[in-house]
Amino acid sequence: MALHMWKSRSIRTHTGILVLMVMTALMIVPGVFGQTVPIPQIRHDLRIALHPESHRLDGRDELIVSTNGSPTLTCFLAGHADLTAVEINASPAEYRFSGGRLQIAIPKALSGARFRLTIGYSAVFNDSVPEMPVNTDNPGYGVTGIISEKGTFLLAGAGWYPQIHSERTAFRIQVDAPKGMVAVTAGRSLGRRTEGDRTVSEWQIEQAAKGPALSAGRYTVTERDLGDLSIATYFFEMTQPLANRYLDAVERYIRMYEELFGPYPFEKFAVVENFFPTGYGFPSYTLMGGRVLRLPFIITTSLGHEIAHCWWGNGVLVDYDRGNWSEGLTSYVSDYLYKEQVSEQNAAEHRRQWLRNYATLVDASNEFPLSAFTSRVDNPSKVIGYDKGAMVFHMIRQTIGEAAFWGALRDLYTEKRFQKASWTDFQLAFERRSSCDGGPCRLDRFFDQWVTQKGLPQPVLQNVQRRKNADGEWRVTGRVLQDSPPFDVRLTLALNSTGGNVFQTISLKNAETRFEMPSPGNPQSLQLDPGADVFRKLFPSEIPESVNSIKGADTVLMVLTGQAGADAKDIAGLLVRSFGLKNAGWISETELSPRVMKAHDLVFIGLPKDRTLVSGIPSPVTVEGLEFTVGNRRYSAPTDTLFAAFPHPASDNRAAALLFSPGGSLDVRTTMKLTHYGRYSYLGFQNGKNVEKGTWPITASPLIFTWQ
Numbered sequence: 072m073a074l075h076m077w078k079s080r081s082i083r084t085h086t087g088i089l090v091l092m093v094m095t096a097l098m099i100v101p102g103v104f105g106q107t108v109p110i111p112q113i114r115h116d117l118r119i120a121l122h123p124e125s126h127r128l129d130g131r132d133e134l135i136v137s138t139n140g141s142p143t144l145t146c147f148l149a150g151h152a153d154l155t156a157v158e159i160n161a162s163p164a165e166y167r168f169s170g171g172r173l174q175i176a177i178p179k180a181l182s183g184a185r186f187r188l189t190i191g192y193s194a195v196f197n198d199s200v201p202e203m204p205v206n207t208d209n210p211g212y213g214v215t216g217i218i219s220e221k222g223t224f225l226l227a228g229a230g231w232y233p234q235i236h237s238e239r240t241a242f243r244i245q246v247d248a249p250k251g252m253v254a255v256t257a258g259r260s261l262g263r264r265t266e267g268d269r270t271v272s273e274w275q276i277e278q279a280a281k282g283p284a285l286s287a288g289r290y291t292v293t294e295r296d297l298g299d300l301s302i303a304t305y306f307f308e309m310t311q312p313l314a315n316r317y318l319d320a321v322e323r324y325i326r327m328y329e330e331l332f333g334p335y336p337f338e339k340f341a342v343v344e345n346f347f348p349t350g351y352g353f354p355s356y357t358l359m360g361g362r363v364l365r366l367p368f369i370i371t372t373s374l375g376h377e378i379a380h381c382w383w384g385n386g387v388l389v390d391y392d393r394g395n396w397s398e399g400l401t402s403y404v405s406d407y408l409y410k411e412q413v414s415e416q417n418a419a420e421h422r423r424q425w426l427r428n429y430a431t432l433v434d435a436s437n438e439f440p441l442s443a444f445t446s447r448v449d450n451p452s453k454v455i456g457y458d459k460g461a462m463v464f465h466m467i468r469q470t471i472g473e474a475a476f477w478g479a480l481r482d483l484y485t486e487k488r489f490q491k492a493s494w495t496d497f498q499l500a501f502e503r504r505s506s507c508d509g510g511p512c513r514l515d516r517f518f519d520q521w522v523t524q525k526g527l528p529q530p531v532l533q534n535v536q537r538r539k540n541a542d543g544e545w546r547v548t549g550r551v552l553q554d555s556p557p558f559d560v561r562l563t564l565a566l567n568s569t570g571g572n573v574f575q576t577i578s579l580k581n582a583e584t585r586f587e588m589p590s591p592g593n594p595q596s597l598q599l600d601p602g603a604d605v606f607r608k609l610f611p612s613e614i615p616e617s618v619n620s621i622k623g624a625d626t627v628l629m630v631l632t633g634q635a636g637a638d639a640k641d642i643a644g645l646l647v648r649s650f651g652l653k654n655a656g657w658i659s660e661t662e663l664s665p666r667v668m669k670a671h672d673l674v675f676i677g678l679p680k681d682r683t684l685v686s687g688i689p690s691p692v693t694v695e696g697l698e699f700t701v702g703n704r705r706y707s708a709p710t711d712t713l714f715a716a717f718p719h720p721a722s723d724n725r726a727a728a729l730l731f732s733p734g735g736s737l738d739v740r741t742t743m744k745l746t747h748y749g750r751y752s753y754l755g756f757q758n759g760k761n762v763e764k765g766t767w768p769i770t771a772s773p774l775i776f777t778w779q
Contacts, residue, residue, distance in 0.1 A: 074628070074667065076656040077647050110136055110144075113237040121248040121287060123220045126197040131156070132233050134188040142182070144175045149194045149216075149230030156191030164188075171230055190233045196225060200347040214347070222289075222346035223254070224358075227282030234282055242276040242283060254287040255305050257354045259338040263292075280388055280489050284353055286343055297322060301339040310344055310364050317342050320370045324378040331404070331477060332484045336386035340378060352380035376405040387484055390493040394442035394522065399460015407461055415602075422465065422603040424750050425458040429527070430609040432623035440525040442494060450622055450651055450749075462606040463521045469604055470561070471505035471512060479504040494522050516559050521606070528558035529608040530579065530599060535776040537594040545590035547597060549776075550583055557582050565601040568592040599774040611724075613774075615767035616716035619749040620726040621674060622650045628671035629657040634697075634735050635677025642737045643676045646730065649746045665721060673719065673727040677735065685729050688717040689767050692753050697733045701755050701763045709734025712741045712756040717767075 116133040138144050148154075150171035157166045157175060165176040175188070196216035216229030225231040243261075246254035250268045258276030265271075276283060290305040293314040302321045304314040321342065325335050337355035348360035350373065357377035363369055383404070384397035411418035437451040441463065444456035468476040479500040483492060486500075498518045505512035535549035547566060559580050566573040570592025577586050600607065614620070621627060627650075629643035640657060647655045658667065660679050675685060678694065685694060691702045692715050698707035706713070712732045719725040730737060730745075741759045748754050748764060755763030 074656055074658050074662075076654075077644060077652075110138065110235060110237040112137075112239045113235055113241075115232070115240070115242045115244070117232055117242060117244045119232075119244065119246045119254075119285075121218055121223055121246065121252070121254075123218055123223070123249060123252075126195050126218045127193060128196060128218055128225075128231060129193045130232060131189070131191045134190070134233070134235070135185060136188050136235065137183065137185045138177050138181075140183045142177055142179075144177055144188070144235070146173050146175075146190075146233045146235040147171055147230055148173050148190070148192060148233050149196075152192045152194035152230065154190070154192050156189055158189040160186050161189070173233065192233075194231070196229060196231065200224075214349075219346075223248075223252075223285065223287035224345060224347075224349075225285040227284055231285060232283075240279045242274070242279055244274045244276070244283070244285075246272045246274075246285070246287065248272070248287050251289045252287050253290045253292060253305065254285060255290075255341060255343050255356065256285045257283045257337075257356065260301070260303075278489060279354075280385070281354060284351070284358075286345065286358055288344070288346060290344070293318065295322070297325065299338070300325070300335060303339065303341040305341060305343040306364070307344050307346075307361060310361050313364065316370060317364075317374070320374055321378065324375045328379060328382055328404075332382045332481055336381060336488060340381065342374070350377075352377040352385065354385040355381065371409065372406060375409065376401055379405045382484060386489070387487045388489065388491045390491040390496075391445050393493040393495070395445050395456060396460060396492075396494055396497060398444075398447070398456045399441070399458075399462075400464055402457045403461040403464040407465070419602045422462065425454075425462050426603055426607065426609050427614055427617065427750065428454045428458050428619060429606070430614050431617065431619040434623075434625075436625075438525050441522045450619075459521075459606060466521070466605060467501055467514070467517065470514075470517065471501055475501065475504035475506070494518060520558055527606060527608040528553050528560055528579075529610070530560075530562060531610075531773040532597065532599050532776050535597055537590070537778060545592065545594055546587060547590055547594050548585070548587045549597070550585050551577065551579060551599065552583055553579060555582050560605050560607075562600050562605055563602065564588060565598045566590055566594060567596045567598075568594045594778055596775065596777045598776075610773050612771045613769055615752050615769060616718060616726045616728075617750055617752050617766065618714070618716060618728075618745060618754075620716050621672060621728050622652070622746070622749060624652070624672035624726065625654060626671050627652050627655040628667065628673055629655065630660055630663055630673055630675045630679065631657055632660045632675060632677035632679045634679075634731075635737060636735045638737065639676045642730070642739070642742055643674070645739060645742050646674065646676075646745070649743050651746075668719075668721040669725075672725045675727070675729045675731070676737070678729070678731050684720050685717070685727075687720055687727070688715050688729065688753075691765070694729070694731065699731065699733070699755075701753070701765075704763070706755060706757070707733045708757070709736060710738070710758045712738060713753070714745050715753040717752075 114135045118131045120129040136144065148171060154168055157164045167174045196218045198214045198217045200214050200217055214224065215226045216231060217224050244256060247269050248254060250265055250270050252270055253263055254272035256274050258274045261273035261275055263270060263272040288307060290307065291311045292303055292305055294301060294303040295318050302318055304317050306314055321340055325340065329335055339355050341356035343356050343358045344364055345358050345360050348363060349358055351358040379401045383400045389395050389397050407421055410421045432450045432454045439455065441455060441459055444452065447453040447456060483496060483500040487496060498514050502511045502514050530551050530553045533550045533552055537545060537547050539545050557580065561576055561578050564575045564577060564586065566588060568590045573588060573590060575588045577584060631639040631643060643657050679685060688694060693700045698705060699713045714728065714730050716726055716728040719727045738759055741756045750766065751764045752767045753765055754761060
């Protein structure tokens with residue numbers, strides 16, 4: 072028997088924000104050329120020429136600066152840049168340039184005075200971009216800068232312009248590019264014009280809270296005015312027909328968020344298409360890949376998320392040293408809020424999915440407190456920063472009430488606009504708006520256990536009993552237990568009886584909490600936390616097998632079957648990379664033994680000869696012969712594909728999955744899509760298009776007690 076392991080790959084996990092944080096840290100470190108101090112105000116007059124054929128950028132930045140008496144000025148520029156000019160008031164300046172750090176000596180006569188600094192430079196940016204990315208953990212795939220015929224993408228951290236640590240920064244940016252190539256960045260458009268074989272785009276940024284990124288491409292620009300605000304799309308030809316649909320949606324989202332939080336903080340919002348897959352929310356615009364923009368659900372999901380970032384993350388800035396709250400809050404007021412606007416049932420299911428994501432993707436080996444989250448670098452970090460973060464905001468809303476919650480967010484937006492905010496600032500804002508015993512609520516314990524600490528509570532019902540007293544009245548008693556150290560949480564008890572339903576809120580502070588509640592009729596069932604309103608650790612019986620069950624597994628074995636054909640190993644390797652599996656191997660079905668099965672989570676690539684290995688697939692999915700059925704629909708075409716996660720055939724603590732096509736030829740593009748459907752137990756595809764998806768129902772839980 073031979074069990075083969077795939078070698079782990081190093082994946083670049085920098086995001087634009089993370090790179091910028093590192094660069095900012097570099098800019099304020101004292102150097103051998105002198106001490107660097109922040110400059111109160113700086114204004115860039117930046118002229119850029121793009122040369123896609125050589126991947127080159129020529130830049131000239133005229134800066135108005137003052138050093139506050141410091142003998143040197145330090146800025147960051149791409150380490151591989153060639154300097155063509157460093158001048159102070161049009162005279163050559165003394166400088167040192169090494170490792171991306173440009174240190175300029177300031178003449179004593181100009182100490183404390185304002186002066187004009189000119190920096191001329193040239194640099195090549197040619198990062199490799201993914202044509203068909205397999206793993207989507209990093210929204211930028213490690214790309215920080217590329218100038219090409221297909222388009223230009225430059226993050227601030229790429230060093231495409233001189234960055235100087237300043238308390239307030241403004242830009243006027245002129246981008247000269249080949250004819251028809253339009254540039255876009257943060258701020259307000261000053262127009263664009265074509266002169267001969269070149270197109271010039273101009274932008275004004277009055278207050279740059281973050282270093283600007285730059286994109287350019289052969290865009291068709293569609294614009295619309297909303298009073299003083301301009302909204303626009305910058306789309307390539309294939310996506311251009313969607314422009315008005317996007318603008319209609321942008322207008323709706325901006326109006327909604329202005330009512331919730333306050334005035335939109337920028338002069339424009341633009342939806343910009345990138346020439347490779349990305350998902351970025353920059354100040355005043357979002358940058359997404361064309362394939363993403365053309366997905367039918369993006370307008371009702373991700374677009375609103377990126378617009379919400381204009382208030383939270385780009386309007387109110389993140390104090391990264393004390394944790395990134397913006398992804399959790401933005402997820403809550405976009406992805407989650409849209410579900411809530413449809414129905415409470417949809418909202419509750421969304422919350423349950425957060426709990427399932429955490430249970431399947433986060434464990435003791437990768438868990439960290441929310442205060443340590445800075446950016447998404449893999450599946451566990453995303454679940455902590457986005458899902459747990461969103462649930463924290465939901466729980467504080469449940470704790471202090473609607474008016475206090477939304478009022479506190481409006482207060483914080485007003486007070487901290489274009490300033491850094493931390494979790495502590497949110498705590499203080501919520502406390503000021505809340506009311507407990509005639510005064511503001513103290514939320515130290517709440518934020519300590521949910522933000523500063525790691526871990527989750529796992530409450531359980533015990534000793535549940537019903538009794539009927541002499542007056543004919545029913546009463547229900549019992550206990551709620553939780554592990555030590557106990558969490559301080561409020562949970563809802565839902566009692567169903569022949570006389571109706573009763574709800575009661577109980578406060579848990581200790582390892583054991585007793586309760587008693589009246590029942591209007593003969594009690595039938597009792598459930599703890601029926602709406603999944605508390606972020607808690609799920610029990611195994613509450614976690615249906617799903618795509619995430621495999622993605623979160625500690626060791627996965629791909630079982631190659633003869634039915635999958637000659638490409639089985641390649642498909643298995645693709646699945647390993649797209650799921651981000653760090654400890655995975657492969658084996659042929661003929662070599663599979665009971666001992667090996669028990670030690671691994673399993674993914675069958677193709678239908679095994681021993682059909683008992685996949686007999687645990689629950690209804691409504693059935694596999695018979697060389698076809699599969701979902702409900703009443705039968706799939707037998709060579710282009711049909713099934714992925715189903717199901718109970719492991721030999722272990723109660725592991726999961727199994729089947730990737731199967733009746734024709735035996737598994738499709739690469741379909742396989743790559745599976746990672747995006749993490750919440751689902753089963754998926755059906757026809758010609759690469761998803762036509763079936765669902766999650767197995769939960770039939771038992773230690774939080775549900777039923778009287779027979």
